Amino acid sequence: MKLLQEKIVQDGKVLSDQVLKVDTFLNHQIDPPLMQAIGEEFAARFKDAGITKILTIESSGIAPAMMAGLVLGVSVIFARKRKSLTLIDHLYTASVHSFTKKETNEISVSKDFITSEDTVLLIDDFLANGQAVLGLLDIIEQAEAKLAGVGIVIEKGFQPGGSLIRERGIRVESLAIIASLENGQVTFTEEDELQ
Ligand code: 5GP
Secondary structure (H helix, E strand, O other): OHHHHHHHHHHOEEOOOOOEEOOOOOOOOOOHHHHHHHHHHHHHHOOOOOOOEEEEEOOOOHHHHHHHHHHHOOEEEEEEOOOOOOOOOOEEEEEEEEOOOOEEEEEEEEOOOOOOOOEEEEEEEEEOOOHHHHHHHHHHHHOOOEEEEEEEEEEEOOOOHHHHHHOOOOOEEEEEEEEEOHHHOOEEEOHHHOO
């Protein structure tokens, strides 16, 4: 997605060879027209997949998931990282380790919102080591729901998450795939270069 690549080059900050900061449009301040374009792109790619629900994880997955849900006309559920006072039981839970934040969160989703009748699209902001997506997949399995695929805004192709998920035969659609962040430079992999 050209528009997203341009935004990453223009506004992204390479913090290290491993980490890209995109606080100006995705992770803190949010750019609504860009999110709309991202939602439309996910919706176009998955329009024939029979999606009934979108599942993401708080907080940065919510904006792109919400825009895709608006275009596809389906509800968006976000897995919570902290137990809420009103979300006590009747939950699917999974463990997610974040290498970036060096912490493990127990994520949870109410059993009311995903059932075996659903066909679910997973959406997240970044795909790095794949732990967040694996946690969401675990929840979809517990719900015995059908998985349509995974939509990612920015995949770091030099980290193992993408191959880990694709190796399982799961469809992953990443709108920007970063080949490298070396020397403070962002370089992209085009999707047709993926095997
Ligand atoms: P994973 O579970 O695939 O290792 O990482 C996914 C989560 O880690 C994302 O949802 C995102 O919050 C965070 N993350 C991983 N790498 C980066 C990065 O380079 N930049 C930012 N801003 N977040 C990242």
